[in-house]
Amino acid sequence: MESKMKVKFTVNVFIRLFLFTIISISWIELSHAQTLRLQLKDMLQVENIRLEGVKDNTDKYDFKLSIPERWQVNQAIMTFSYSHSSVLLKSRSLLVFSMNNNPLAQIALDPLSPEGSVTVTIPGDLLTPGYHPFSFAVAQHSVDDNCEDPTAPELWTWVELNNAVIDFDFTLKPVPSRISAVSDFLFDPKNPAAPPVNLIFPETINIVSPKPEYMKPVSISAAGIALRYDYRMVNFTAMKKLVPGVDNLLVGDHSFVKTILSSNGMSDPSSNGMSDLSSNGMSGNASEVSKTLADSFSINGPSLMLFNLKDDIYHSLVVVTGRTPDEVLTAAKAFSLISMPLPDSPSTMISDIQIPRIPPYTVKNGLEPGKSYTLAGLGFNTHTFKGISPIPKGFSFRLPSDTHLSPNSQAILSLNMAYGASMREDSVLNIQLNDKFVAAIPCKDINGGTYRNYKVGLLLSSMNAGYNKLTISPQLTPMKTDQCTMLQTGNLQLTVFEDSTFAMPSVDKWIEMPNLKAFIADAFPFGRLPDMGQSLVFLPDGKKSSFVVAVNLIALSCQKTGFPPLGLEWYLNPLPAGGTAPDMIDREMIIVSETSAIPKNLSSSAPLNLGASDTQSGTIAYPHMIRAKGHEQSKGFLSKIFPGKGSKISDISIVDSNIVVTRFEPLVTNKKAALMQFQSPFDHKRTVLMLTAGNEADITKAGTVIWKPEVQATLSGDTALINLTENEKKEFNTLSMKIGTSYYLGGVTPLPFVEYYANTYPVWFIGGVVVTCFLLAVIFYQLIKIRRKKRFA
Numbered sequence: 198m199e200s201k202m203k204v205k206f207t208v209n210v211f212i213r214l215f216l217f218t219i220i221s222i223s224w225i226e227l228s229h230a231q232t233l234r235l236q237l238k239d240m241l242q243v244e245n246i247r248l249e250g251v252k253d254n255t256d257k258y259d260f261k262l263s264i265p266e267r268w269q270v271n272q273a274i275m276t277f278s279y280s281h282s283s284v285l286l287k288s289r290s291l292l293v294f295s296m297n298n299n300p301l302a303q304i305a306l307d308p309l310s311p312e313g314s315v316t317v318t319i320p321g322d323l324l325t326p327g328y329h330p331f332s333f334a335v336a337q338h339s340v341d342d343n344c345e346d347p348t349a350p351e352l353w354t355w356v357e358l359n360n361a362v363i364d365f366d367f368t369l370k371p372v373p374s375r376i377s378a379v380s381d382f383l384f385d386p387k388n389p390a391a392p393p394v395n396l397i398f399p400e401t402i403n404i405v406s407p408k409p410e411y412m413k414p415v416s417i418s419a420a421g422i423a424l425r426y427d428y429r430m431v432n433f434t435a436m437k438k439l440v441p442g443v444d445n446l447l448v449g450d451h452s453f454v455k456t457i458l459s460s461n462g463m464s465d466p467s468s469n470g471m472s473d474l475s476s477n478g479m480s481g482n483a484s485e486v487s488k489t490l491a492d493s494f495s496i497n498g499p500s501l502m503l504f505n506l507k508d509d510i511y512h513s514l515v516v517v518t519g520r521t522p523d524e525v526l527t528a529a530k531a532f533s534l535i536s537m538p539l540p541d542s543p544s545t546m547i548s549d550i551q552i553p554r555i556p557p558y559t560v561k562n563g564l565e566p567g568k569s570y571t572l573a574g575l576g577f578n579t580h581t582f583k584g585i586s587p588i589p590k591g592f593s594f595r596l597p598s599d600t601h602l603s604p605n606s607q608a609i610l611s612l613n614m615a616y617g618a619s620m621r622e623d624s625v626l627n628i629q630l631n632d633k634f635v636a637a638i639p640c641k642d643i644n645g646g647t648y649r650n651y652k653v654g655l656l657l658s659s660m661n662a663g664y665n666k667l668t669i670s671p672q673l674t675p676m677k678t679d680q681c682t683m684l685q686t687g688n689l690q691l692t693v694f695e696d697s698t699f700a701m702p703s704v705d706k707w708i709e710m711p712n713l714k715a716f717i718a719d720a721f722p723f724g725r726l727p728d729m730g731q732s733l734v735f736l737p738d739g740k741k742s743s744f745v746v747a748v749n750l751i752a753l754s755c756q757k758t759g760f761p762p763l764g765l766e767w768y769l770n771p772l773p774a775g776g777t778a779p780d781m782i783d784r785e786m787i788i789v790s791e792t793s794a795i796p797k798n799l800s801s802s803a804p805l806n807l808g809a810s811d812t813q814s815g816t817i818a819y820p821h822m823i824r825a826k827g828h829e830q831s832k833g834f835l836s837k838i839f840p841g842k843g844s845k846i847s848d849i850s851i852v853d854s855n856i857v858v859t860r861f862e863p864l865v866t867n868k869k870a871a872l873m874q875f876q877s878p879f880d881h882k883r884t885v886l887m888l889t890a891g892n893e894a895d896i897t898k899a900g901t902v903i904w905k906p907e908v909q910a911t912l913s914g915d916t917a918l919i920n921l922t923e924n925e926k927k928e929f930n931t932l933s934m935k936i937g938t939s940y941y942l943g944g945v946t947p948l949p950f951v952e953y954y955a956n957t958y959p960v961w962f963i964g965g966v967v968v969t970c971f972l973l974a975v976i977f978y979q980l981i982k983i984r985r986k987k988r989f990a
Contacts, residue, residue, distance in 0.1 A: 230271075230368045233390055237275075237361040239906075240389040246333065246356045251347040254334035255356075257588045261328040262296070262363075265388035266381065267511070270324040270367040277361035279304070280312045281354040282337070289338040292354060296323050296331045306337065306354065321366075328387065369511035374543045376503050379425065380535050383444065383503075383513055386427035392512065393432040394422055395440045396748070397447045397457055400741060407744045410522040412767040414529035415448050416734075416748050418517050420761040421533025422446065423752035430904040431752060435745045441509035448517045450525060499528035502544040533761035552763065555727045558706075560719050561759025563595040567703040573695035581692045582671045585684075589629075591668035596660065598715035599708035599722070599943055604658035606702045610667070611650045612638070613694040618645035620689060621674040629668040630659050640673070640691065657704065663718035669693060706943035710884060711804075711874035711915035713933065720754035722884050722942065723785045729754070730764025732785040738794035739769050742893050746900030747789040750888060753904060781879050788887040791896055795889060802878045803887055804916045804937035805871055867891060870899035872917040876940045884942075895921055902929050 237243050240263065246255055264270055279292060290306035294317050302317040323329065337352040338345060372378060384391075398415045399408040407415070423431050439445050439461045447454060499519035506514060517532050519525040531547040564570065572578075575592040582590070596602075610628070622641035627634060636653045640646070655667075673689040708715065715721040723732045734751065736743045751762055768781070788799065800806060870890040877883035888903070890896040898921045902908055907928045908919060914935035924930055 230366075233365045233367070235363050235365070235389055237277075237358055237363060240363070243358040243361070245359050248333065248335045248337075248354045248356065249348070250352055251338065251345065252334070252336050255332045259330070260332060261330050262324070263328050263387035263389060264324050264326050265385040266326045267370050267372070267383070267385065267388070268326065268365075268367045269321075269370055270365060271321045272366050273319040273321075273324055274364040274366075275317045275319060275361065276314065276364075278312070278314045278357040279354060280357075281306045282339075282351050283308045283311045284339050284351050286338050286341065289336070289341075291336045292356075293334045294331070295334065297329050299323060306335070326387065371510045372503075372505040372513045374504055375541050376501050376535070376543070376545055377537070377541050378503060378513070379422075379515065379532070380537065383515075384422050384425035386425065386429055388426070388429060391426055391429050391431055393434055393443045394419070395443050395445045396433055396435045396745065397437065397439070397445065397449075398435070399449045399453050400437075407741055407769075409767065409769045411449060411525065412744065412769070413765070414517065414522070414525045416751050416765065416767070417526070417529040417533050417761050417763060418446055418448055419748045420752045420755040421529075421535075423756050424533070424759065424761060426756075428756060430906075431749075432901050432904065433745060433749050433752065435741060439506065439514060441506060442512060444512050445514045446517070447514065448525065448529065450522070451518055451520055454516055454518045499524040499531070499547045500544060501528055501532055501547070504543060530761070530763060533763075555760065557726050558597045559727050559760075560595055560597060560724070560757075562593065563597065563719075564701050566600070566701050569698050569700035571695065572693070572697045572699065575699060577693075577695060577697075579692065579695045581690055582669075582673070583690050584686055585673055585675070585689060587671055587673070587691075589668045589670035591629075591666060593664065593666045595664055595719065596662055597706070597721070597725075598662045598712070598718050599706045599725075600662050601705040601707040601943070602657040602660055602662060603704070604656055606657045606704060607654040608657060608660070608702060609698075609700045610636075610653040610655060611698045611700070612653065613649055613697045614638075614651065614692060615647040615694075616640045616645060616673075616691040617688045619643060619676050619685075620645075621676055624673045624689075625671070626691060627670045627672060628653060628655075629670060630655060631661060631665055632668075633659065635659050640671075643676070657702070662708075662715070667699075708942050710876070710940050710942055711935075711937060713872065713874055713912040713914060713917060716754075716874065716886065717909050717912045718757065720757045723787065723886070724754060724758040726764065727758050727760040728764040729758075729762040731783070732762075732764075732787065733766045733768055733781060734787045734789070735768045735781070737788065737790040737796060737799075740791070740893065742897045743789045743791070746888065746896055747787065749900040750787065750789060750903060781877075783880055783883065785883050786877060786885045788885060788889070789896070790889055791893060792889050792891050795887070798878055799885065799887070802885070803873045803875050805873060867895060868921045870895055870902070870919045870921055872899075872903070872912070872919060874915050875937055881940065882942065890921075905929055907931075 241260065243258075243260065246258070248254070262273075275294075281290070281292075285306045285308050287305055287307045287309075292304040292306055293300050294302040294304075294315070296319055301319060302315060304313070304315055333356050335354045337354065339349060339351055372383060396415060396419065399411050419433050434443075438457070439447075447457060449457070497520070500516075502514075502516040502518070504514045504516075505512065515532075517525060517528045519528050527550060528547055530552070531550050534550075534552075558565070572592065575594060577590070577592045580590050582588075614626070616624070616626075620640060620643065622639075622643060624640040626638040626640060628636040628638070635655055638648070638651060638653065671691045673691060675684050675686060675689065677684070708721070710722075712721070716723070720729075723729050725731070729751075734747050736747060751765065755761055766784075788795065792800075870888065873887045873889075875885055875887075877885050888896075888899060890899050899919060902919055902921055905928070908931050911917070911931040911933055913933045915937045916934050918932045920930040920932075922929075
């Protein structure tokens with residue numbers, strides 16, 4: 198009996214231990230399980246889509262859902278709305294949603310219910326880390342027989358993607374303890390909801406300002422994180438301790454790092470008694486972590502470390518350290534430039550770093566004027582288009598913001614292509630630039646044909662300074678197209694080969710300033726040198742909050758240029774009595790500060806004169822009587838022979854107005870921030886960018902809001918007033934305007950104008966050249982006669 202009770206007791210204990218283990222594991226799993234709702238438009242560029250005809254799809258938009266490496270997705274639920282024509286046949290009309298070519302939802306288009314909402318569950322096994330294409334397709338019919346117009350206007354379906362949402366159910370993966378995780382796991386551009394990054398760095402004794410010698414390493418390290426996130430929003434904050442739930446970046450010398458780790462419940466990394474480190478904050482084997490930290494702090498040089506916290510092993514602690522500020526700067530440069538999955542260890546020392554000189558105007562995905570590129574180098578591989586209206590394909594490129602896009606110059610697209618036989622002679626290859634038709638290539642030989650180096654001239658005036666997209670869109674027509682005849686489409690093929698070339702001509706550099714749109718495109722003029730080597734950040738109030746906002750602004754700029762700000766300098770001290778500092782001469786300047794601390798000589802030069810404090814008056818210039826800007830017509834005899842060229846410079850303002858100057862007290866109130874750009878009062882060839890608000894809370898909020906896509910999309914002119922309160926759409930309203938005076942950077946050579954007259958008036962140009970040559974011949978003849986007469990005399 199006693200033995201049975203012992204066995205029963207043992208079984209009960211075992212069952213309890215088993216249940217406790219299961220519950221513990223479940224609790225651990227639930228502790229890092231998350232649900233996240235995102236609007237589709239916040240994840241990728243989408244718009245409401247109209248699908249037309251008997252069949253249509255969204256393949257041409259190339260929609261892709263991104264899943265980061267640190268997510269283990271259990272499932273996702275997409276919700277979207279649609280509407281369609283009320284004359285469709287329900288039995289033959291269908292809307293299909295597919296993910297990775299797997300149809301997940303089929304919706305019958307009922308004419309009695311022309312509007313609806315769909316909820317689609319996407320299994321987790323289709324959402325592994327990476328980019329996953331999804332699409333919408335329709336089959337639409339309004340008659341029962343096969344004799345139907347495939348392009349009938351009543352065949353349409355409207356898919357509303359602007360308001361579509363996705364709910365993710367996922368768990369976070371633990372952060373691997375290796376430095377290379379910063380490039381392939383941690384700061385992942387596929388993450389649609391990147392967590393904030395907490396910055397910890399040395400501060401002054403009063404804990405108000407950052408130490409000047411560490412401002413540059415902090416900004417470079419933060420820019421390195423922003424670059425890895427590519428175009429994703431990153432929000433940098435600054436606390437005095439490690440924060441669970443977010444990624445932490447610790448920048449400072451060895452003694453500062455030891456102090457921070459100790460103040461957060463960790464033992465001194467250089468000490469030997471670290472057997473309790475795992476229970477006090479660091480994960481992993483205690484002796485191994487202790488040895489790694491101790492070895493790292495015994496290294497005589499700049500070093501990098503990456504660990505995760507036991508309280509939150511799903512977020513990271515990245516340490517950028519060294520013995521001196523110079524060594525910390527070296528470590529920060531190395532951290533910002535890691536782009537490969539190496540080194541594969543928790544810590545490493547930087548013994549040497551060699552950074553090549555990058556030429557000016559080198560931008561990410563940018564083209565250099567005067568050079569020729571193969572389409573393969575631009576991301577367009579050999580591609581065969583099939584069918585009547587195949588999915589368009591193309592490539593994108595960027596031009597510097599101060600590129601003068603003259604209407605007299607052309608880029609040359611040289612295509613190598615082949616097309617099929619038995620196509621109607623009105624088949625054509627259309628070329629679009631920025632969604633505008635610019636050229637076409639006929640495919641009119643019914644026996645098929647090939648083109649070698651078929652040259653297409655694209656006017657530079659049809660391009661944008663900044664982002665451009667060139668699209669190749671064939672329209673291939675069968676020989677027989679009767680309404681009730683079976684169409685043969687197997688022969689409708691056209692191939693464009695990747696050895697085709699795209700050549701940019703040499704162009705001038707000229708731009709009208711101020712221009713906030715140019716800044717948000719490629720950080721111009723601060724990003725003219727990719728490392729921002731001729732730029733300076735000035736913090737008049739010297740506050741830590743303003744420094745963090747400036748770090749956000751610089752990190753955003755580096756996402757535009759594609760390179761960390763290794764040459765950017767920082768200035769924290771008050772201006773001397775003369776009103777300027779030697780460091781500010783011959784430099785672009787970025788100012789971030791509360792309004793009350795901005796020096797008078799800078800605030801008075803801004804488009805909005807904000808005054809010396811928020812209790813004093815400020816002035817604003819209001820534009821009135823806005824109208825088209827006219828130009829004086831040429832008069833006289835020559836203007837009748839040579840008609841006016843029109844707008845010689847295509848980038849100048851085309852709007853005129855009358856300015857009314859009004860003084861207010863105060864000018865900028867709470868919950869508002871101003872982003873302004875104007876000519877530097879210290880050097881007329883330089884530019885000042887100023888981000889300011891009335892108090893510390895507002896300037897801190899501005900550092901977050903400036904990342905919002907809807908704010909960046911509305912920046913233009915020289916002044917942007919940003920409302921720091923969300924509207925009913927959870928967006929921040931921004932009012933952009935041009936109220937200051939213009940100035941110009943760069944110059945335009947006369948060569949494009951000569952080309953213009955040679956191309957526009959060839960007869961007059963040739964006649965002028967002939968007359969000029971005749972006059973020169975007569976002059977030389979007379980000079981020779983005079984010389985000969987004197988010689989014989």
